[in-house]
Amino acid sequence: MQIRNAIVVGAGIGGLAAAIALARRGVAVTVLEQSEAIREIGAGLQVSPNGLFVLRALGLEKRLAARGAVRGQAAVMRSYDQADDVMRLDFSRLDPDQAYYFMHRADLIDVLAQAAREQNVSFEFGARVVSVTAGEPPSLTLQDGSTRRAELIVGADGIHSRARVALNAEDKADFTGQVAWRATVPNTMGHADVAMVTMGPKRHLVSYPLRGGNLVNLVAVEERKTWAAEGWNHADDPAHLREAFAGWGGMAAQMIEAVEAPTLWGLHRHPVAPVWQQSGVALLGDAAHPTLPFLAQGANMALEDAWALTATVMSGGVKALPAYEAMRKPRVTRVIKAAEGNAWKFHLRRGPVRFVAHNVMRLGGKYAPG
Numbered sequence: 001m002q003i004r005n006a007i008v009v010g011a012g013i014g015g016l017a018a019a020i021a022l023a024r025r026g027v028a029v030t031v032l033e034q035s036e037a038i039r040e041i042g043a044g045l046q047v048s049p050n051g052l053f054v055l056r057a058l059g060l061e062k063r064l065a066a067r068g069a070v071r072g073q074a075a076v077m078r079s080y081d082q083a084d085d086v087m088r089l090d091f092s093r094l095d096p097d098q099a100y101y102f103m104h105r106a107d108l109i110d111v112l113a114q115a116a117r118e119q120n121v122s123f124e125f126g127a128r129v130v131s132v133t134a135g136e137p138p139s140l141t142l143q144d145g146s147t148r149r150a151e152l153i154v155g156a157d158g159i160h161s162r163a164r165v166a167l168n169a170e171d172k173a174d175f176t177g178q179v180a181w182r183a184t185v186p187n188t189m190g191h192a193d194v195a196m197v198t199m200g201p202k203r204h205l206v207s208y209p210l211r212g213g214n215l216v217n218l219v220a221v222e223e224r225k226t227w228a229a230e231g232w233n234h235a236d237d238p239a240h241l242r243e244a245f246a247g248w249g250g251m252a253a254q255m256i257e258a259v260e261a262p263t264l265w266g267l268h269r270h271p272v273a274p275v276w277q278q279s280g281v282a283l284l285g286d287a288a289h290p291t292l293p294f295l296a297q298g299a300n301m302a303l304e305d306a307w308a309l310t311a312t313v314m315s316g317g318v319k320a321l322p323a324y325e326a327m328r329k330p331r332v333t334r335v336i337k338a339a340e341g342n343a344w345k346f347h348l349r350r351g352p353v354r355f356v357a358h359n360v361m362r363l364g365g366k367y368a369p370g
């Protein structure tokens with residue numbers, strides 16, 4: 001049965017993509033976002049062909065290119081102590097209609113929000129959802145005590161999702177033993193249009209250009225015993241980053257030297273939510289499956305979810321939500337496991353093990369971006 005109205009909780013990448021896709025199919029959509037406005041927040045994201053499929057279907061590729069999204073030419077893996085590439089995957093080997101982009105999260109959010117407004121999606125900001133109740137119809141309560149109902153409630157409210165706990169027990173995240181500094185620096189070092197993973201013992205650095213190639217996005221990961229708070233925006237002293245990567249040379253050293261204001265992020269492993277949907281409530285993106293960044297698939301999986309959820313409810317109404325969960329959960333679980341498996345490959349310590357593993361990567365040609 002055709003659904004007429006939906007509430008999307010969360011104006012992140014997954015929530016906005018779902019809002020546009022539903023609105024284009026004639027659903028009256030309201031997005032509730034806890035922040036006071038769409039904020040210029042976050043740094044770089046990699047959009048691979050699977051995520052791009054959704055953005056293209058929403059008609060947004062040209063707008064993103066106009067905002068300086070960089071079309072990636074290759075993914076390159078290097079060892080911190082060698083000039084040669086351990087592996088290079090040329091994106092010209094992709095199918096001709098496929099492409100790989102690097103973009104700023106703020107630009108993607110802005111383009112999605114603009115497209116949502118053009119589809120008459122309504123936004124309420126400063127609207128923090130405190131609880132969600134599955135039912136016919138499902139409902140939710142905001143922090144101000146007011147309640148809302150809709151035929152479909154989409155929980156796209158990220159890693160600390162309230163919608164997730166409506167359908168599941170509170171999840172327990174484990175610290176992975178890794179922290180990541182994130183920063184953007186001016187591209188004065190001539191970083192090519194490639195995603196570069198520079199690997200070293202107990203640490204790795206991912207870099208790629210943003211905004212027409214004028215900036216370089218850095219994600220520098222270090223293994224640590226001590227816990228760091230989960231979240232995207234804990235400011236840190238750049239001296240800590242430089243100390244962690246002391247002894248590295250070449251472009252990696254130049255990029256790290258240029259960092260002025262990094263944020264530090266403690267990487268946590270969350271289980272995939274056991275239940276993704278129930279009586280008119282459906283989870284998507286990080287609310288259903290927080291994803292470690294070692295395969296650059298967090299945003300791409302959220303985009304895929306948004307598309308699959310819309311297709312499912314438009315063909316079978318909210319009664320079809322179990323089909324959405326059945327379709328998405330196995331794929332997402334595989335992707336999350338693959339992302340978790342990458343960290344050890346990047347951080348190999350012992351010389352002979354690194355030598356063998358890097359040669360296997362050279363021969364296998366498997367791309368594993370961070």
Ligand code: FAD
Nearest residue numbers: 010012013014034042043128129157158285286298299302
């Ligand atoms: P998110 O992008 O996390 O969006 C969730 C949205 O829900 C947010 O807007 C949040 O404010 C809102 N929300 C949360 N709780 C509530 C509530 N109770 N009521 C109402 N609204 C709520 N990934 C990268 O690869 N690089 C980055 O630089 C990067 N920066 C990020 C910065 C921020 C501030 C956030 C929130 C996420 C960032 N991510 C980044 C993560 C990446 O965007 C997500 O992993 C991925 O896009 C999945 O998106 P999502 O839509 O599921 O969740």
